[in-house]
Amino acid sequence: MRIGELSERTGTHRRLLRYYEEQGLIAPDRCANGYRTYDERLVDRVLQIRGLLDAGLPTRIIKQILPCLDKPRIIHFTDATPEMLSTLEQERDRMTRRISCLTRNRDAIADYLDAVRADAAPGPAPEPPAIP
Amino acid sequence: MRIGELSERTGTHRRLLRYYEEQGLIAPDRCANGYRTYDERLVDRVLQIRGLLDAGLPTRIIKQILPCLDKPRIIHFTDATPEMLSTLEQERDRMTRRISCLTRNRDAIADYLDAVRADAAPGPAPEPPAIP
DNA sequence: TCAAACCATCACATAGATGTGAAGGTCAAT
Protein backbone atom coordinates (compact mmCIF):
# COMPACT_ATOMS: atom_id res chain seq x y z
CA MET A 1 0.00 0.00 0.00
CA ARG A 2 1.07 3.61 -0.39
CA ILE A 3 1.53 6.23 2.27
CA GLY A 4 -1.99 7.59 2.04
CA GLU A 5 -3.63 4.26 2.83
CA LEU A 6 -1.24 3.49 5.65
CA SER A 7 -1.88 6.95 7.02
CA GLU A 8 -5.63 6.37 7.02
CA ARG A 9 -5.46 2.86 8.40
CA THR A 10 -3.22 3.88 11.28
CA GLY A 11 -4.61 7.35 11.88
CA THR A 12 -1.10 8.67 11.48
CA HIS A 13 -0.17 11.84 9.64
CA ARG A 14 1.84 11.16 6.46
CA ARG A 15 4.46 13.49 7.80
CA LEU A 16 4.93 11.21 10.76
CA LEU A 17 5.26 8.07 8.67
CA ARG A 18 8.13 9.78 6.87
CA TYR A 19 9.56 10.88 10.17
CA TYR A 20 9.47 7.35 11.56
CA GLU A 21 11.26 6.22 8.44
CA GLU A 22 13.87 8.91 8.89
CA GLN A 23 14.38 7.69 12.45
CA GLY A 24 14.90 4.14 11.20
CA LEU A 25 11.73 2.69 12.67
CA ILE A 26 10.25 1.54 9.39
CA ALA A 27 11.82 0.91 6.02
CA PRO A 28 9.29 0.98 3.19
CA ASP A 29 10.27 -0.07 -0.32
CA ARG A 30 10.11 2.30 -3.22
CA CYS A 31 8.20 1.86 -6.44
CA ALA A 32 9.81 2.71 -9.75
CA ASN A 33 8.27 6.17 -9.59
CA GLY A 34 9.76 6.90 -6.18
CA TYR A 35 6.59 6.36 -4.18
CA ARG A 36 6.96 4.59 -0.88
CA THR A 37 5.24 1.23 -0.71
CA TYR A 38 4.35 -0.34 2.59
CA ASP A 39 3.95 -3.95 3.49
CA GLU A 40 0.72 -5.00 5.14
CA ARG A 41 2.55 -5.84 8.36
CA LEU A 42 3.58 -2.23 8.78
CA VAL A 43 0.06 -1.36 9.88
CA ASP A 44 0.61 -3.17 13.14
CA ARG A 45 4.14 -1.93 13.41
CA VAL A 46 3.08 1.69 13.09
CA LEU A 47 0.38 1.20 15.70
CA GLN A 48 2.98 -0.31 17.98
CA ILE A 49 5.29 2.62 17.43
CA ARG A 50 2.53 5.06 18.23
CA GLY A 51 1.65 3.19 21.38
CA LEU A 52 5.21 3.26 22.59
CA LEU A 53 5.66 6.92 21.72
CA ASP A 54 2.48 7.69 23.59
CA ALA A 55 3.87 5.79 26.56
CA GLY A 56 6.85 8.08 26.64
CA LEU A 57 9.53 6.13 24.81
CA PRO A 58 11.73 8.06 22.40
CA THR A 59 12.24 6.84 18.84
CA ARG A 60 15.85 6.00 19.61
CA ILE A 61 14.74 3.40 22.13
CA ILE A 62 11.79 2.16 20.12
CA LYS A 63 14.20 1.45 17.33
CA GLN A 64 16.07 -0.94 19.59
CA ILE A 65 12.94 -2.59 20.88
CA LEU A 66 11.25 -3.32 17.58
CA PRO A 67 13.55 -6.19 16.54
CA CYS A 68 12.64 -7.99 19.77
CA LEU A 69 9.09 -8.23 18.56
CA ASP A 70 9.81 -10.12 15.36
CA LYS A 71 9.27 -13.84 15.44
CA PRO A 72 11.03 -16.00 14.72
CA ARG A 73 13.61 -13.88 16.40
CA ILE A 74 16.47 -16.32 15.90
CA ILE A 75 17.65 -14.11 13.10
CA HIS A 76 18.39 -11.26 15.45
CA PHE A 77 20.53 -13.22 17.86
CA THR A 78 23.69 -12.55 15.95
CA ASP A 79 23.56 -8.77 16.11
CA ALA A 80 22.94 -8.67 19.85
CA THR A 81 25.88 -6.73 21.23
CA PRO A 82 26.44 -6.57 25.00
CA GLU A 83 25.69 -2.85 25.05
CA MET A 84 22.40 -3.45 23.30
CA LEU A 85 21.44 -6.17 25.73
CA SER A 86 22.26 -3.88 28.60
CA THR A 87 20.13 -1.12 27.09
CA LEU A 88 17.28 -3.56 26.67
CA GLU A 89 17.53 -4.62 30.28
CA GLN A 90 17.42 -1.01 31.41
CA GLU A 91 14.45 -0.28 29.21
CA ARG A 92 12.65 -3.39 30.36
CA ASP A 93 13.04 -2.22 33.94
CA ARG A 94 12.07 1.30 33.14
CA MET A 95 8.95 0.06 31.42
CA THR A 96 8.14 -1.97 34.49
CA ARG A 97 8.39 1.18 36.57
CA ARG A 98 6.20 3.03 34.12
CA ILE A 99 3.65 0.25 34.28
CA SER A 100 3.39 0.35 38.03
CA CYS A 101 3.20 4.13 38.11
CA LEU A 102 0.43 4.10 35.53
CA THR A 103 -1.40 1.27 37.25
CA ARG A 104 -1.28 2.96 40.61
CA ASN A 105 -2.59 6.22 39.23
CA ARG A 106 -5.14 4.64 36.94
CA ASP A 107 -6.54 2.72 39.88
CA ALA A 108 -6.69 5.89 41.94
CA ILE A 109 -8.65 7.60 39.19
CA ALA A 110 -10.98 4.64 38.91
CA ASP A 111 -11.54 4.65 42.66
CA TYR A 112 -12.20 8.34 42.61
CA LEU A 113 -14.73 8.00 39.80
CA ASP A 114 -16.45 5.14 41.58
CA ALA A 115 -16.63 7.17 44.76
CA VAL A 116 -18.04 10.21 43.00
CA ARG A 117 -20.66 8.08 41.25
CA ALA A 118 -21.66 6.32 44.41
CA ASP A 119 -21.95 9.73 46.03
CA ALA A 120 -24.12 11.11 43.27
CA ALA A 121 -26.21 7.95 42.91
CA PRO A 122 -29.84 7.89 44.06
CA GLY A 123 -31.16 5.50 46.68
CA PRO A 124 -29.41 4.28 49.82
CA ALA A 125 -25.98 5.79 49.42
CA PRO A 126 -23.13 3.46 50.35
CA GLU A 127 -21.60 5.09 53.41
CA PRO A 128 -18.08 6.40 52.93
CA PRO A 129 -15.67 4.57 55.21
CA ALA A 130 -16.02 6.03 58.67
CA ILE A 131 -13.14 8.13 59.91
CA PRO A 132 -12.98 7.58 63.67
CA MET B 1 12.16 22.78 53.03
CA ARG B 2 13.43 25.09 50.35
CA ILE B 3 13.81 24.43 46.65
CA GLY B 4 17.37 23.17 46.87
CA GLU B 5 16.54 20.38 49.26
CA LEU B 6 13.45 19.34 47.35
CA SER B 7 15.51 19.35 44.19
CA GLU B 8 18.09 17.05 45.72
CA ARG B 9 15.60 14.73 47.35
CA THR B 10 13.60 14.27 44.16
CA GLY B 11 16.46 14.45 41.68
CA THR B 12 14.60 17.22 39.94
CA HIS B 13 16.19 20.36 38.54
CA ARG B 14 15.15 23.52 40.39
CA ARG B 15 14.06 24.92 37.10
CA LEU B 16 11.56 22.10 36.75
CA LEU B 17 10.15 22.57 40.22
CA ARG B 18 9.40 26.17 39.28
CA TYR B 19 7.97 24.99 36.00
CA TYR B 20 5.65 22.51 37.71
CA GLU B 21 4.49 25.31 39.94
CA GLU B 22 3.86 27.52 36.93
CA GLN B 23 1.77 24.71 35.45
CA GLY B 24 -0.26 24.50 38.63
CA LEU B 25 0.94 21.09 39.72
CA ILE B 26 2.38 22.20 43.04
CA ALA B 27 1.78 25.29 45.13
CA PRO B 28 4.58 25.97 47.58
CA ASP B 29 4.22 28.64 50.22
CA ARG B 30 6.49 31.64 50.36
CA CYS B 31 8.65 32.76 53.23
CA ALA B 32 8.82 36.42 54.20
CA ASN B 33 11.90 36.82 52.06
CA GLY B 34 10.19 35.44 48.98
CA TYR B 35 11.80 32.02 49.08
CA ARG B 36 9.57 29.09 48.20
CA THR B 37 8.97 26.67 51.03
CA TYR B 38 7.85 23.15 50.37
CA ASP B 39 5.87 20.82 52.54
CA GLU B 40 7.31 17.39 53.24
CA ARG B 41 4.50 15.73 51.29
CA LEU B 42 5.62 17.43 48.11
CA VAL B 43 8.52 15.04 47.86
CA ASP B 44 6.16 12.22 46.96
CA ARG B 45 4.03 14.48 44.85
CA VAL B 46 6.97 15.57 42.76
CA LEU B 47 8.05 11.98 42.27
CA GLN B 48 4.54 11.15 41.19
CA ILE B 49 4.55 14.02 38.72
CA ARG B 50 7.83 12.86 37.28
CA GLY B 51 6.57 9.33 36.93
CA LEU B 52 3.49 10.46 35.08
CA LEU B 53 5.46 12.80 32.84
CA ASP B 54 7.81 9.96 32.05
CA ALA B 55 4.81 7.82 31.17
CA GLY B 56 3.77 10.33 28.57
CA LEU B 57 1.12 12.40 30.33
CA PRO B 58 1.22 16.14 29.77
CA THR B 59 1.15 18.53 32.72
CA ARG B 60 -2.34 19.65 31.76
CA ILE B 61 -3.68 16.16 32.42
CA ILE B 62 -1.53 15.49 35.44
CA LYS B 63 -3.00 18.60 36.98
CA GLN B 64 -6.44 17.04 36.76
CA ILE B 65 -5.31 13.71 38.07
CA LEU B 66 -3.49 14.88 41.16
CA PRO B 67 -6.59 15.78 43.21
CA CYS B 68 -7.82 12.19 42.78
CA LEU B 69 -4.85 11.01 44.75
CA ASP B 70 -5.58 12.95 47.89
CA LYS B 71 -7.27 11.09 50.67
CA PRO B 72 -9.68 11.69 52.16
CA ARG B 73 -10.98 12.80 48.82
CA ILE B 74 -14.41 13.77 50.05
CA ILE B 75 -13.27 17.35 49.89
CA HIS B 76 -12.93 17.22 46.14
CA PHE B 77 -16.39 15.88 45.44
CA THR B 78 -17.93 19.29 45.20
CA ASP B 79 -15.72 20.65 42.42
CA ALA B 80 -16.23 17.61 40.18
CA THR B 81 -17.81 19.01 37.04
CA PRO B 82 -19.25 16.63 34.43
CA GLU B 83 -16.60 17.68 31.91
CA MET B 84 -13.87 16.91 34.40
CA LEU B 85 -15.34 13.50 35.16
CA SER B 86 -15.52 12.77 31.46
CA THR B 87 -11.89 13.79 31.04
CA LEU B 88 -10.91 11.55 33.90
CA GLU B 89 -12.74 8.61 32.35
CA GLN B 90 -10.94 9.16 29.08
CA GLU B 91 -7.61 9.41 30.79
CA ARG B 92 -8.28 6.33 32.88
CA ASP B 93 -8.96 4.40 29.67
CA ARG B 94 -6.00 5.86 27.90
CA MET B 95 -3.79 4.87 30.79
CA THR B 96 -5.20 1.37 30.60
CA ARG B 97 -4.22 1.25 26.95
CA ARG B 98 -0.77 2.53 27.78
CA ILE B 99 -0.41 -0.11 30.43
CA SER B 100 -1.27 -2.95 28.10
CA CYS B 101 0.99 -1.60 25.38
CA LEU B 102 3.87 -1.30 27.80
CA THR B 103 3.20 -4.71 29.31
CA ARG B 104 3.06 -6.41 25.95
CA ASN B 105 6.30 -4.86 24.83
CA ARG B 106 8.07 -5.26 28.11
CA ASP B 107 7.22 -8.95 28.10
CA ALA B 108 8.49 -9.25 24.56
CA ILE B 109 11.78 -7.68 25.58
CA ALA B 110 12.02 -9.96 28.59
CA ASP B 111 11.34 -13.00 26.41
CA TYR B 112 13.95 -11.84 23.95
CA LEU B 113 16.54 -11.36 26.64
CA ASP B 114 15.76 -14.77 28.11
CA ALA B 115 16.09 -16.36 24.70
CA VAL B 116 19.39 -14.66 23.99
CA ARG B 117 20.78 -15.70 27.35
CA ALA B 118 19.65 -19.26 26.94
CA ASP B 119 21.28 -19.23 23.53
CA ALA B 120 24.54 -17.89 24.84
CA ALA B 121 24.53 -20.11 27.93
CA PRO B 122 27.00 -22.97 28.24
CA GLY B 123 25.90 -26.57 28.58
CA PRO B 124 22.99 -28.29 26.88
CA ALA B 125 21.30 -25.47 25.03
CA PRO B 126 17.50 -25.54 25.26
CA GLU B 127 16.42 -26.20 21.69
CA PRO B 128 14.57 -23.35 20.01
CA PRO B 129 11.04 -24.42 19.10
CA ALA B 130 11.22 -26.53 15.93
CA ILE B 131 9.88 -24.95 12.78
CA PRO B 132 8.46 -27.81 10.69
C1' DT C 1 32.51 42.89 56.60
C1' DC C 2 33.15 39.88 53.11
C1' DA C 3 32.64 35.47 50.66
C1' DA C 4 30.08 31.47 49.71
C1' DA C 5 25.91 29.44 49.10
C1' DC C 6 21.56 29.91 48.84
C1' DC C 7 17.35 32.11 46.62
C1' DA C 8 14.55 35.10 43.07
C1' DT C 9 13.01 36.41 38.19
C1' DC C 10 13.72 36.61 33.36
C1' DA C 11 15.18 35.34 29.00
C1' DC C 12 16.95 32.67 25.62
C1' DA C 13 18.25 27.95 23.81
C1' DT C 14 17.54 22.99 22.85
C1' DA C 15 15.41 18.55 21.62
C1' DG C 16 11.77 15.60 20.14
C1' DA C 17 7.39 14.90 18.06
C1' DT C 18 4.31 17.06 15.18
C1' DG C 19 1.82 20.53 11.93
C1' DT C 20 1.80 23.00 7.57
C1' DG C 21 2.75 24.70 3.24
C1' DA C 22 5.40 25.42 -1.07
C1' DA C 23 7.10 23.62 -5.50
C1' DG C 24 6.93 20.04 -8.35
C1' DG C 25 6.43 14.92 -10.34
C1' DT C 26 2.94 10.86 -11.41
C1' DC C 27 -1.21 8.78 -12.65
C1' DA C 28 -6.06 7.76 -13.57
C1' DA C 29 -10.24 9.27 -15.40
C1' DT C 30 -12.78 12.33 -18.11
Add this chain to the structure above:
DNA sequence: ATTGACCTTCACATCTATGTGATGGTTTGA
Protein backbone atom coordinates in the same frame (compact mmCIF):
# COMPACT_ATOMS: atom_id res chain seq x y z
C1' DA D 1 -4.83 17.09 -22.84
C1' DT D 2 -6.24 18.56 -18.72
C1' DT D 3 -7.93 18.08 -13.97
C1' DG D 4 -7.73 16.17 -9.43
C1' DA D 5 -5.78 13.19 -6.32
C1' DC D 6 -2.07 11.18 -5.29
C1' DC D 7 3.08 11.29 -4.36
C1' DT D 8 7.98 13.51 -3.66
C1' DT D 9 11.42 16.68 -0.98
C1' DC D 10 12.39 20.67 1.66
C1' DA D 11 11.82 24.13 4.91
C1' DC D 12 9.92 26.50 8.45
C1' DA D 13 6.68 26.72 12.59
C1' DT D 14 4.82 24.95 17.00
C1' DC D 15 4.37 22.82 21.56
C1' DT D 16 6.14 20.71 25.67
C1' DA D 17 9.56 19.62 28.74
C1' DT D 18 14.01 20.80 29.72
C1' DG D 19 18.85 23.20 30.09
C1' DT D 20 21.52 27.33 31.02
C1' DG D 21 23.00 31.75 32.09
C1' DA D 22 22.51 36.68 33.53
C1' DT D 23 21.42 39.74 37.16
C1' DG D 24 20.49 40.59 41.66
C1' DG D 25 18.66 39.84 46.68
C1' DT D 26 19.32 37.03 51.32
C1' DT D 27 21.52 34.37 54.69
C1' DT D 28 25.26 32.32 57.08
C1' DG D 29 29.74 31.71 58.80
C1' DA D 30 34.81 32.99 58.87
